[in-house]
Amino acid sequence: MAGQAGSDIASLVSRNEATILPEWLELQKKAGTLHTGRISEGELQSQSKNFLHLLRDALAQGGSDVSNGAYEPAKAMLAELSRSRASQGFSPSETASFVFSLKQPLFNALNRDKSLSGEQIASTIWTTTVLLDELGLFTLEIFQKSREEVIIRQQREIAELSTPVVKLWDGILALPLIGTLDSQRTQVVMENLLQTIVDVEAEIAIIDITGVPMVDTLTAQHLLKTVAAARLMGADCLISGIRPQIAQTMVHLGVELNVISKSSLADAFAVALRQTGRAVVKTKRIDGAAVPDKKIGRQEA
Amino acid sequence: MDRIPILKFGNTLLVTIQVDMHDRLATALEEDLTAKIVAHTARGVLIDISALEIVDSFMGRMLDNIAAVSRILDADTVVVGMRPAVAITLVELGLSLTGVKTALNVERGMALIHSRLAESEADDADDED
Numbered sequence: 315m316a317g318q319a320g321s322d323i324a325s326l327v328s329r330n331e332a333t334i335l336p337e338w339l340e341l342q343k344k345a346g347t348l349h350t351g352r353i354s355e356g357e358l359q360s361q362s363k364n365f366l367h368l369l370r371d372a373l374a375q376g377g378s379d380v381s382n383g384a385y386e387p388a389k390a391m392l393a394e395l396s397r398s399r400a401s402q403g404f405s406p407s408e409t410a411s412f413v414f415s416l417k418q419p420l421f422n423a424l425n426r427d428k429s430l431s432g433e434q435i436a437s438t439i440w441t442t443t444v445l446l447d448e449l450g451l452f453t454l455e456i457f458q459k460s461r462e463e464v465i466i467r468q469q470r471e472i473a474e475l476s477t478p479v480v481k482l483w484d485g486i487l488a489l490p491l492i493g494t495l496d497s498q499r500t501q502v503v504m505e506n507l508l509q510t511i512v513d514v515e516a517e518i519a520i521i522d523i524t525g526v527p528m529v530d531t532l533t534a535q536h537l538l539k540t541v542a543a544a545r546l547m548g549a550d551c552l553i554s555g556i557r558p559q560i561a562q563t564m565v566h567l568g569v570e571l572n573v574i575s576k577s578s579l580a581d582a583f584a585v586a587l588r589q590t591g592r593a594v595v596k597t598k599r600i601d602g603a604a605v606p607d608k609k610i611g612r613q614e615a
Numbered sequence: 616m617d618r619i620p621i622l623k624f625g626n627t628l629l630v631t632i633q634v635d636m637h638d639r640l641a642t643a644l645e646e647d648l649t650a651k652i653v654a655h656t657a658r659g660v661l662i663d664i665s666a667l668e669i670v671d672s673f674m675g676r677m678l679d680n681i682a683a684v685s686r687i688l689d690a691d692t693v694v695v696g697m698r699p700a701v702a703i704t705l706v707e708l709g710l711s712l713t714g715v716k717t718a719l720n721v722e723r724g725m726a727l728i729h730s731r732l733a734e735s736e737a738d739d740a741d742d743e744d
Contacts, residue, residue, distance in 0.1 A: 512699060
């Protein structure tokens with residue numbers, strides 16, 4: 315019976331295409347698909363027409379069973395549409411209404427059609443509802459999936475971007491941390507830092523946590539792990555950029571960092587220079603001679 | 616049974632671990648090293664583990680033990696050349712080897728031992744005055 319209903323709908327669609335399509339487009343327009351100007355009317359028209367044809371073919375060949383192979387082209391088209399709408403910034407309900415809004419034109423066409431008995435109409439309505447619901451859910455699923463892909467990609471990019479290891483001087487590294495430290499990020503940070511310590515033969519690493527919004531016991535533990543690992547490699551660690559509120563929270567929580575900590579990166583750098591036997595000395599300015607760069611010379615004049 | 620060679624270099628003992636350590640080898644090394652420190656009255660022990668790729672909690676504890684034993688015998692232990700992966704593993708195992716001094720490579724490790732020796736000699740000289 316399902317197969318029968320499928321071909322019934324298929325023939326209904328092909329007979330009434332001239333009325334179904336404009337009605338459907340009208341409904342979609344009413345739903346506000348075009349309002350934001352994200353897709354043009356022509357585009358919407360061709361998408362709708364295309365889908366209606368694919369749906370008709372699928373119904374004729376595969377009945378009303380969506381898992382049938384005959385539905386593959388229609389599904390592929392929906393998936394494509396869903397992905398493009400996700401990237402165009404449509405909301406999930408706006409995307410799904412593309413399929414759901416087809417119901418009313420189909421039912422209207424069914425009502426107008428006199429060739430079917432009451433019983434046939436009832437079963438056809440049921441089949442149509444189930445079919446369109448399934449297709450609508452499929453659209454939503456693809457929509458969700460494509461958004462998730464975007465999120466995962468962004469997470470990966472953030473992880474890559476947010477853990478740079480900077481060489482400040484021969485043998486002195488800085489690790490400016492930005493954002494929350496979870497265990498996964500700590501792992502990346504640690505690996506990056508240790509590898510760079512080996513690569514540049516660093517003696518001292520300064521971990522700057524100015525960009526870490528909050529330090530709780532877990533974050534502190536992660537920091538200490540990083541410090542311990544760097545120490546095992548033979549490099550000393552300094553921690554800098556602890557803001558006043560964070561210092562207070564840490565004391566209240568009973569978190570203790572058993573490393574040298576300084577309030578600013580500059581202070582920590584000074585300590586690092588001293589530990590490696592260097593010093594920054596203020597020199598007397600000699601006009602012109604010591605400043606070969608013309609720009610600086612002009613500023614001084 | 617295989618043994619890890621221990622080289623004497625001035626008053627420092629040099630150990631290079633170039634094979635995968637198994638437990639018996641580690642115990643043998645600990646014994647040999649203790650005996651050699653006493654025999655040569657060594658003041659420093661340098662253990663190069665740059666070729667060591669696999670480390671477990673036993674190995675970590677052994678390094679800690681060697682450091683503790685040599686401290687009793689008045690010798691400083693410096694572990695050099697630990698690989699990043701090994702360092703991360705040890706930290707994750709909860710072994711931060713607080714009793715062991717570390718350095719990035721043999722050169723730095725030697726410099727560390729020599730500076731320690733110079734310090735203690737200066738102290739001795741002060742005592743004599």
